[in-house]
Amino acid sequence: MNTKAYFHSKTTILDSFSASKFFAELKPQHKLIQSQTWADSHIDLLALNLKPAANIVTIAAGACHALAYLSTKPAAIHCVDENPAQLALLEIKAKALMHLPDYDAVLKFLAQPHQSDNLKRYQRHLRANLSEQASHYWQKRNLFGRPRYYAFSKNLQEHGYYNTSLRGLRFLLSQLGARFDKLQQAKDLPQQNLIFEQTILPALQNKYFQFLMQRRFVLNRLGFSQNQITRLKNANQEEISPILIQRLRRLLCDFSISDNHFAQQVIGQTYQIQQQQSLPLYLQKEVFPQLRQYAHRVHPHQQRLIDFLQQQSAQSIDAFVLQDHLDYLHPDHIKTLWQEINRCSAPGAKVLIRSLGTQLPLPQIVFQSTETNWKTNSLHNQALQNKDRCALYGSLFVFEKSC
Incomplete structure (x- = not known):
């Protein structure tokens, strides 16, 4: 498969440098937006x-x-x-499935955090098999001087524009009293619901958090487009936060945390590799x-x-x-x-x-x-x-x- 034609670089010109315009409209088109679907x-x-x-x-x-x-x-x-970073992510995941020695190596490379051997796996099995464009993306160094492929030695699921925003939101809620760690200890759905009501819902209803959830630049950072913000406002008479709380409640209460990798990522838990159904x-x-x-x-x-x-x-x-x-x-x-x-x-x-x-x-x-x-x-x-x-x-x- 010749992928050279698929990683053509494009230039984005900003027509404004105001703070509100920056946070509300800037889309990092050449940066990783999300590390998982x-x-x-x-x-x-x-x-x-x-x-x-x-x-x-x-x-x-x-x-x-x-x-x-x-x-x-x-x-x-x-x-x-349109984003070459997302295509570079797609390619390295696909090549990991193809070229890493076995299933355990794939699981360690794509799902387990703190795997220093993943740097060797990248160099030995993947780098030579990537297209020129994907290799250039993963070899490029960040502000700290480390190549991007170092993400696979840390925690891939913590990387990406929206993932960084989610971490910030989770930290804010924890400062407001949310106890996501207790959800990880829940043994069944009734207990998840009780923990949500007692330790997470009060933080979501905090006036400061509610204020932030009405700010367009915050919602943009979390991945909501202006069209989506408008749809949510129209559905709830200009109030967005109740809908977000309702959906977060469903995510964290309607499905077992142990079987739901989406909920695990939201509360800051890594993939539970011992439980296949949760992957x-x-x-x-x-x-x-x-x-x-x-x-x-x-x-x-x-x-x-x-x-x-x-x-x-x-x-x-x-x-x-x-x-x-x-x-x-x-x-x-x-x-x-x-x-x-x-x-x-x-x-x-x-x-x-x-x-x-x-x-x-x-x-x-x-x-x-x-x-x-x-x-x-x-x-x-x-x-x-x-x-x-x-x-x-x-x-x-x-x-x-x-x-």
């Missing part, structure tokens, strides 16, 4: 029901979900992202042989999703995983994107959409064409949403194209 791969597979030899297109994000899809023996997984699907031992066999079918593309689709043949794609991509787009852009999805989709193709809001982020105009024959089941969508352990999104939608 905040979407439940188990739910994705239930929603898409992928058949062997499927041709899949997805937003790259943290790569966890895309690699999990390898368990279905796809023909190709095209991971599209992201792509790191579980039972799927490792298939992921290792098919990891070469992951293809990174550094470009806009609409540009990638315009280059594809008609009826050539079996599944589209948009994550919350539509939350960031103007309705006119969504219309254009959906036209390309409709053109590229094979009969029976599925589209998976998540949204921070509770309403479908597709304008009605996309369904007014007689050429669009898409169906969805609201009850099925809600059932999938209820099972999603990430719990931070407000809705999930699966569309299927009629044959």
Whole structure:
């Protein structure tokens, strides 16, 4: 796989240097945004029901979900992202599955913190197998003079723009009295609920925290786009914090902490490698042989999703995983994107959409064409949403194209 064309560098010009503009609008396009995908791969597979030899297109994000899809023996997984850092992350995770000696080495490299031997694993097994662009990204030194691949000797899950913001938010809540450490000791869901009510909810209801949750620059730092902020405000009459508390409650109380790596990351706990069911699907031992066999079918593309689709043949794609991509787009852009999805989709193709809001982020105009024959089941969508352990999104939608 030639990846040179997929890591083309782009230049971003800032038109303002005001503090509010900086925090509210600046997107570190060439820096790692997230080191893991905040979407439940188990739910994705239930929603898409992928058949062997499927041709899949997805937003790259943290790569966890895309690699999990390898368990279905796809023909190709095209991971599209404008950020070369996310594609470099995707590539090194895929190459780790392919070239590290065994499953234990993969688990230590991608899931376990404080593994100094990971530096040797990178040098011996991965560096020579990376594309020139990905190698350049991981070899580049940070402000402290260390190459970026040192992240794998620390704790990969603590790296990334949003992960840093999450750590700051967790520290603030701990200063306000939240006891996330007690959640780790809970033995069942009733105990999790009790600990949440007694030791975490008061901090979330603190006036200082509530004030911060109304500040746009804080929400931007946590990964909320302006469109998503607007959706949340409209859903709760201009108050965002109650919705955030409700979703955090669901994340920390509706699913066992020991089985939920999303909750573990939020409360500052590392992956529980002794419990396979708590690991992201792509790191579980039972799927490792298939992921290792098919990891070469992951293809990174550094470009806009609409540009990638315009280059594809008609009826050539079996599944589209948009994550919350539509939350960031103007309705006119969504219309254009959906036209390309409709053109590229094979009969029976599925589209998976998540949204921070509770309403479908597709304008009605996309369904007014007689050429669009898409169906969805609201009850099925809600059932999938209820099972999603990430719990931070407000809705999930699966569309299927009629044959």
